[in-house]
Amino acid sequence: MSVTTSPRPSYDEKVAAAVGSGDAPAGAGGVSTSLTFGWRALLKIKHVPEQLLDVTMFPLMFILMFTYVFGGAIMGSPDGYLPYVVPGILVQTVVMITMYTAMTINNDIQKGVFDRIRALPVWRPSLLVGALLGDTLRYTMASVVILGVSLLMGYRAPGGVTGVVLAVLLLLAFCFSLSWLWTLLGLRLRTPESVMGVSMTVLFPLTFISNVFVPKESMPGWLQGVVTVNPVTHLVDATRGFMDGSPDMGAVATVLVMSGALVAVFGPLTMYVYNRKS
Amino acid sequence: MLQDSQPAGRRPGGEGQLAVETVGLVKTFGDNRAVDGIDLSIGQGGVHAVLGPNGAGKTTAIRVLATLIRPDGGTARVLGHDVVAEPARVRSLVSMTGQFASLDEDLTGQENLVLLGRLYGFSRQRAKERAHELLEAFDLSEAAGRQVKRYSGGMRRRIDIAGSIVVRPQLMFLDEPTTGLDPRSRNQVWAIVRALVAAGTTVVLTTQYLEEADQLADRITVIDHGRIIAEGTSGELKASVGSGAFHLRVADAGQRTTAADLLAARFGTEASLSSDPYALSFRLEDPSDVPAALLDLTGRGIGVAEYSMGQPNLDEVFLALTGHSTEESETPTASEDAGADEQKEVPVR
Numbered sequence: 142m143s144v145t146t147s148p149r150p151s152y153d154e155k156v157a158a159a160v161g162s163g164d165a166p167a168g169a170g171g172v173s174t175s176l177t178f179g180w181r182a183l184l185k186i187k188h189v190p191e192q193l194l195d196v197t198m199f200p201l202m203f204i205l206m207f208t209y210v211f212g213g214a215i216m217g218s219p220d221g222y223l224p225y226v227v228p229g230i231l232v233q234t235v236v237m238i239t240m241y242t243a244m245t246i247n248n249d250i251q252k253g254v255f256d257r258i259r260a261l262p263v264w265r266p267s268l269l270v271g272a273l274l275g276d277t278l279r280y281t282m283a284s285v286v287i288l289g290v291s292l293l294m295g296y297r298a299p300g301g302v303t304g305v306v307l308a309v310l311l312l313l314a315f316c317f318s319l320s321w322l323w324t325l326l327g328l329r330l331r332t333p334e335s336v337m338g339v340s341m342t343v344l345f346p347l348t349f350i351s352n353v354f355v356p357k358e359s360m361p362g363w364l365q366g367v368v369t370v371n372p373v374t375h376l377v378d379a380t381r382g383f384m385d386g387s388p389d390m391g392a393v394a395t396v397l398v399m400s401g402a403l404v405a406v407f408g409p410l411t412m413y414v415y416n417r418k419s
Numbered sequence: 420m421l422q423d424s425q426p427a428g429r430r431p432g433g434e435g436q437l438a439v440e441t442v443g444l445v446k447t448f449g450d451n452r453a454v455d456g457i458d459l460s461i462g463q464g465g466v467h468a469v470l471g472p473n474g475a476g477k478t479t480a481i482r483v484l485a486t487l488i489r490p491d492g493g494t495a496r497v498l499g500h501d502v503v504a505e506p507a508r509v510r511s512l513v514s515m516t517g518q519f520a521s522l523d524e525d526l527t528g529q530e531n532l533v534l535l536g537r538l539y540g541f542s543r544q545r546a547k548e549r550a551h552e553l554l555e556a557f558d559l560s561e562a563a564g565r566q567v568k569r570y571s572g573g574m575r576r577r578i579d580i581a582g583s584i585v586v587r588p589q590l591m592f593l594d595e596p597t598t599g600l601d602p603r604s605r606n607q608v609w610a611i612v613r614a615l616v617a618a619g620t621t622v623v624l625t626t627q628y629l630e631e632a633d634q635l636a637d638r639i640t641v642i643d644h645g646r647i648i649a650e651g652t653s654g655e656l657k658a659s660v661g662s663g664a665f666h667l668r669v670a671d672a673g674q675r676t677t678a679a680d681l682l683a684a685r686f687g688t689e690a691s692l693s694s695d696p697y698a699l700s701f702r703l704e705d706p707s708d709v710p711a712a713l714l715d716l717t718g719r720g721i722g723v724a725e726y727s728m729g730q731p732n733l734d735e736v737f738l739a740l741t742g743h744s745t746e747e748s749e750t751p752t753a754s755e756d757a758g759a760d761e762q763k764e765v766p767v768r
Contacts, residue, residue, distance in 0.1 A: 152558065152607065157614040159556030165586045168511075169540035177537040181523065184534075188525045188566060253521035257582065260485050262511035263538050417489060 171264035178271020182245075182278070195241065196283040200234040204290050207354065215355055220295065227291045227298075228308065228381040229353035234287060235280045235316055236348055236373060240340035242276050242320040246327030247336050250418075259418075266412060273320050280316050284309045300386035308383035311396060315376055318400035321407035328414045352377050372399050436499045438463045438590050438621040439484060445492030446479050453479040455645030456493065461638075463498075463590075466612060466622045468636035470629065470736075476645035477625035478518060481592045484623075485515035498590055514588040516579050518595045524568035528559055528578045531567060535585045546585075553581040558607070573604025580611055584620075591615060593624040597631060609635060629653075629736060641740060648740050659739055664729040665701045665709060670722030672696040678721050685712045697724065 169177070186193060207230060212222030246269070249255040258268050288305060298305050323340065330336045350367050351357075357368040368374050375395045382389030439461040446454040454476045461467045469477050482488045484497055486506040494501065500508040522531040529550050536546030554563045557577045562570060567578060576596065583591060593612070597605040612622055612635055626632055632639045633653040641649040641656065649656060657663070665686070669678050679690035679699050688702045703709075706728060716723055 153610045153614065155556040156611050157617060159552050160584055160587060160611065160614040160620075161618040162552065162587075166540040166542075166545070169538060173540075174538050177534060180537075181526070181534055184530055185523070185525050188527075252524060253517050253519045254523050256482075256487055256515070256517050257521035259487055260510055260513075260515045261535075261538055262507060 169263065171267055171270075174263040174267035175270040175274065178268050179274035179278075180271075182272060182275020185275075186279075192241075193279075193282070195238055196279045197286050199238075200230070200283050200287045201290055203234060204230050204287055204294070208294065211354070223291065223294060223296050224299075224385070225381075226354065227287070227296050228384045229377055231284060231287050231308070232312060232373065232377050232380055233348045233353045234283050235312055236319065236376075237344055238279060238283060239276070239316050239320050240323055240336070240344060241279070242272060243323035243327035243330075243336045243340055244333050245272055245276075246324055247330060247333050250328070251333070255418075259415075265415065266408075269321075269324050269411065269415070273317055273324075276320060277313055277317055280313055281309070284312065298384045298386075300384045300388075304383040304386055304388075307388075308380040311379055311383070311393065312376065315396055315400050318403040321404055321411055325407050325411045325414060328411065328418060347371065347373050372396075375399070436463065437461060437496070438467075439495070439497055439623060441480075441484075441493060441495040443493035444480065444483065444490055444495055446476075446483055446488065447491050452645050454483065454490075457642070457645070457647055459640065459647070461621070461623060463621045464616070464619070465637040466616055466624060466635045468632035468639045469623065469625045469642060470627070470632050470639050471625075471642040472627060475642045477642060478594055479645075480642070481515070481594050481623070481625055485513060485592050486510055487515070512588060513590040513592065514583040514586075515592040516583045516594065516596065518598065522567050522575075522579060522582055525566060527564050527566055528554060528570070528574075528581075529563040531578065531582060532585060535582050539586045541585075549585055553585065557581050557611070573600050573607065576600060576604065576608060577611070580608065584615065587615070587618060587620055589619075590621045590623065593622060595625055595627065598627065605631075629656075641736065643740075656736060659736070663703055663706075665703045665712070665726065666729055667699055667726045668695070668697045668724040669699075670697075670724045674721045675699060677719065678716060681715050681719060681721075682712050685715055703728065 204227070207226055208219045208223055212219035212226070216222040216225060246255075249258070249268075255268075259265075288309075300308070326339060327336060330339060350364065351371045351373040352368060353373065357365045357374070360368065375392050378389050378392035379396045382392060437460055439459055441457055441459045444454055444457040444459070445452065457476075457480060459480075469480065471477050479488070483490050484495055484502060486502050486509050489503060494503075496502070497509045498512050500512070502509055522528075523534070526534070532550035532553055533543075533546045536549050537543070541549060551563075554560050557580075559574060559578060559581070562574055562578075567575065570578060580593070580596070596608050596612070600608065609631075612624070615622055622635075624631075624635070636653065639651065639653055639656055640647055649659070665682075667678065667682070669675050675692070675696065675698075679692065682699070682701055683690050686701045686703060686708055688704065690699045690701055692699050709728065713723065713726070
């Protein structure tokens with residue numbers, strides 16, 4: 142019996158053809174690779190939509206619970222509390238979800254994706270910048286959910302659409318900057334669980350010991366001191382200012398300076414750790 | 420740029436640019452000297468295998484060369500570029516496929532390849548074409564739209580390697596490319612490695628399997644405890660352990676003792692008898708004794724059910740080279756392999 146060879150290309154031949162034709166293109170710029178990593182974040186949302194729970198369900202629960210459970214006790218009625226608490230919840234929710242930046246990076250390290258990406262000839266910060274771009278989209282979604290729900294609950298911002306848009310933009314700028322702290326944490330800590338633990342320990346006091354839910358005047362004197370130096374307080378002041386139609390430019394300036402400082406300190410630190418990670 | 424890389428660089432250490440050159444490379448993790456003074460020089464073209472047991476320092480060495488971690492001592496140059504001083508140059512010439520899948524598990528195979536193509540600078544259209552071409556060639560077309568986390572082991576390894584050659588690198592590091600794969604998947608990976616070499620890529624792979632190094636590699640470096648203990652072709656290494664083993668099963672268990680005596684005389688080594696009452700095996704110094712040995716058996720009316728000649732395995736090579744097995748024992752295991760100690764003179768560099 143003779144063996145006839147089929148004219149169909151064999152596995153080996155197909156492989157040889159495909160392997161041989163991978164000539165190098167000119168290379169991609171930093172903006173392009175950052176956007177590509179941002180696209181990756183979008184694809185992940187498409188494939189794992191469950192991850193959007195924290196930017197949709199949590200803000201929804203927070204705004205409903207705080208307004209209707211505590212509103213009456215804090216300011217006489219839920220309706221009276223709404224104008225005060227909406228900017229607060231907006232800030233609190235978005236600041237809280239910045240920690241997912243750390244989770245994402247940490248997951249990439251655990252799964253080995255990180256090694257592949259670091260071995261690529263691309264502008265090194267682009268993985269982080271791309272991830273942050275994706276996260277910024279998530280922050281925007283959370284903001285839209287909160288603002289949409291509060292609109293349904295009867296909230297009308299005195300600052301109008303312009304005030305609300307400016308408030309959200311400032312919030313996004315701050316959160317993008319704060320995320321560099323989380324990228325550093327994501328690189329340094331060993332497991333996603335420890336990332337969760339540490340970031341909760343930082344974020345809970347940071348958002349609650351502030352003027353997010355109640356005016357600081359209702360707190361004991363020593364605590365007021367803490368509230369006054371808390372960056373979140375300044376962020377809430379600036380956000381409320383825009384949304385109430387009485388912009389607090391001092392608070393806005395403070396927030397912008399803090400944002401710049403966060404990037405200036407944690408950006409280089411993150412890159413230092415990123416480049417030396419073993 | 421691509422054309423002259425293959426034949427000219429074949430001679431290791433020739434005038435051509437070396438693919439890898441390290442001098443006294445050291446990498447420590449706390450007290451553990453994972454890489455403890457390695458001098459490598461690997462020429463361009465072909466496959467170079469780094470062979471060693473788990474924990475020998477293979478992966479660490481490869482990670483240093485792929486610029487993923489910095490060495491603590493010594494120097495390492497890849498295709499003429501220092502890994503510490505010019506990591507970006509090195510990254511543009513090499514790619515690395517790690518031991519564990521390193522693509523985004525949440526994304527589909529197709530999306531992963533397009534993503535990598537875009538990162539290398541392909542246009543959207545070209546990145547899609549390239550992804551399609553690779554998926555097709557690696558028998559992954561059907562799984563193109565499936566998330567990588569739902570791939571089988573063999574598919575994952577192939578998509579991983581595909582990711583590393585979206586742009587064909589000049590030098591490719593493969594860390595234990597076939598560990599844990601079934602024979603068919605292993606053969607597919609080997610075919611990919613051979614195709615890469617034929618296309619002009621130099622491949623440096625780590626492995627725990629002597630057979631793999633034997634099948635693929637032009638030269639083999641054996642490392643243990645972060646040091647090089649031998650280097651040479653697979654023939655040279657095997658010569659250091661004798662030619663392997665002769666395994667026999669007799670047709671009648673009652674004849675095993677007779678067969679053992681007969682063959683011990685022929686081969687000049689002791690029989691080792693396993694718990695299987697039909698089986699016996701010998702260390703083989705010279706494979707050409709085998710036909711005569713079989714004639715001896717038939718001449719005495721001993722029926723042979725089956726026989727085989729096995730290659731020495733990594734453990735035997737290690738025993739011969741280091742006096743200890745891959746299991747880290749300090750002294751040679753008290754086995755029948757009493758001759759192992761005399762076999763120590765090997766091409767140690």
